[in-house]
Amino acid sequence: MSLTSAPPTIASPPPGSRRSGIRRRSTRPRFAPYLFSAPAVLLYILFTLVPVVYTVWISFRAYRLQGSGIGGRRVDVFAGFDNYATVFSDSEMIAGFLRLLVYGLIAVPLTLGLALLFALLLDVPAARAKRFSRTAIFIPYAVPGIIAALMWGFMYLPSTSPFSYITRALGFGTIPFLESPGLFGSLANIAIWGGVGFNMIIIYTSLRSIPVELYESARLDGATETQMAFLIKIPLTRPALILTGVFSLIGALQLYAEPTTLKPLTSQITQTWAPLMTIYRDAFITDNLPAAAASSTVLALGTLAVSAVVLWLSSSRRKAGARS
């Protein structure tokens, strides 16, 4: 609109006058923001929006037989909500989500709790060898997930496990790491081992940004280190705790690498143990890409919903806290 109305007024001054300089300055900023954001927007459209739309589109398709017997051929047809109906009626898929819930209930609180504990301990003035400890706790995060899972896998297998070796020597027998109830703990352990360091760094960084004056006045009031941790540090690192909480939750929902790597080691982990494993199986083993697309869409929407609920709960609690 401004482009069509502006020219008469701007065109009136003679060329070379000060006004033309203003004109150049005033049009440039209109164009520049788009130019600068173009690469990001384009990449986002190409590599996020287009694949998402394509996935949703595939989730409404299906390969169905036309013709009969071995003379028939499977062709791509519209299937409506068939694939979604299958996702919600598949008892294995639901069982997978329940297993994920148990795993998440172990992995998420323990990862966050330990990360917070280590960050607080490192932040205590009396702590020694801080730099070393921080690096030592962080290092497992640098180990690729698959390698970590393989390494732990060897430590879980009865004949190669050093833990089971010790318990056997003491007469307690082999620890059933890869049997049914223990399996959840064994899988969560790998994620906790790899995740604590990363979350600790985020919380620790947030702790370091708390003004020292607060501690000084607290000490003057006679607060102990424990009181300071609970009354100053934890409330002030809330944003970091929420952030790591949401990350850990999303990470738990995306459980795939650990069970897949341990699968060849135990019959307890099925091909449909976790939802993402079912998605992989459908897409790449049983040639049912549409079903995989539908499950992916459901999982993505579920993740979005869970994250939103967590963020909403934490913000409404903060508001309630501020009011009281």
Add this chain to the structure above:
Amino acid sequence: MRFRTLGTLGVSVILGTALLSGCSSSGGDTGKVTLEFWSWAPNTQKVVDAWNKANPDITVKYTDAGGGDDSSSKLLTASRAGNAPDLALVEYTTLPAMIVADVPADITSYTSDIKDAFTEGTWAQTTFDGAVYGIPQDVGPMSITYRQDIFQKFGIAVPKTWDDFKTAAEAVRTADPQAVIASIPPAEFGTFAGIAAQAGSKWWDVKDGKWTVGIADEKSLEVADYFQGLADAGLISTDPLLTPEYDKALNDGTMLSWPSALWAPGVLQSVTPDTAGSWAMAPLPQWTAGDTAVSYQGGSAVIVTKNSKHAEAAADFAKWYNASEEGVKMVLGTQNLYPAATAGQDLAKEQAPPALMPQQTDFYTQAAEISSNTTPVTWGPNVNLAKSVLTDALSKAITDKTPWRDAFIATQKAVIDDMTKNGFTVTNK
């Protein structure tokens, strides 16, 4: 203006590429053809080199597409995108799934002259309703590979029937409580399918366009009961194969046999080379004493794809590779596979036994004998689904201590449901 220039440039680039690719693919006019070939079998490049040297007009370009499972999903995707290779190696178990996805071409007209190069059972693996969709490359007639030294030490005879196998399993347990005769875990779909087929069960069958599924027929359920009996009595293990745990047991001499197929010695050799010389191969135990029929576990065929513009040239290569004397010699000697062609199996008799059992000099004579007694198997269009469901259901049955036969019944139901949903006509719903 600038956009228009870019646009024109883009169009000319696309046209240029089209012209270039047009040139390369229209090479057929001059008589020269290039064929793409996907496989994963060892030393395929050497076989391809030998062909290219002898056939300058038909050049084969080989790509290692990864193992059976990986390459089958890649092949399906490539075929749907219209750029599948001209030729590909496909496992017998996934061939029907490929056929209904319209991947392989019907090569019946090119192959009438080589049908007799294979046993009837082998040829049946690539023939559906009278149409030929592939040329068999290697086969896995079922056999049992066992620790000859320990069997002898304990005074256990090589089991000839599955009843003998049970007796032998009990004898092993008595002689050494740490040892088991074998592990038959839920994931070994091929073993269960093969042993059920040996009992006379047909897990899939197609006639006049109608399918019959028999995963839970009476004979298969008896097979399920038999192995559950062994597992419940602690006579066999159900732990996964080829894990560090399993390999350790092989090396310790506490895992004494592997009922599978003729390729087992090669696999065992790679994980337990120190025990070479202590093993031997025997025909798989039978359900009825005196029977000789066994089924197959594993094996693959070369298909010509529908995408190929040079189907006849591609079929010529596949025929040379798998049915000519020169080709099967390389399948056997260079690739160390057990050839599907009977000529290759005869050639094998001259071959030294596998490194795992150098003392068993009649290995390949016995192998040819077993191979001549194989019964035809028909696989279905959703074998991978059946494999996944049976494995998971059996694992669950073992954990929950529920009957194994229920896992077979559940698999049968899942397979029929899936086929019906996909539009197949199944007669025994």
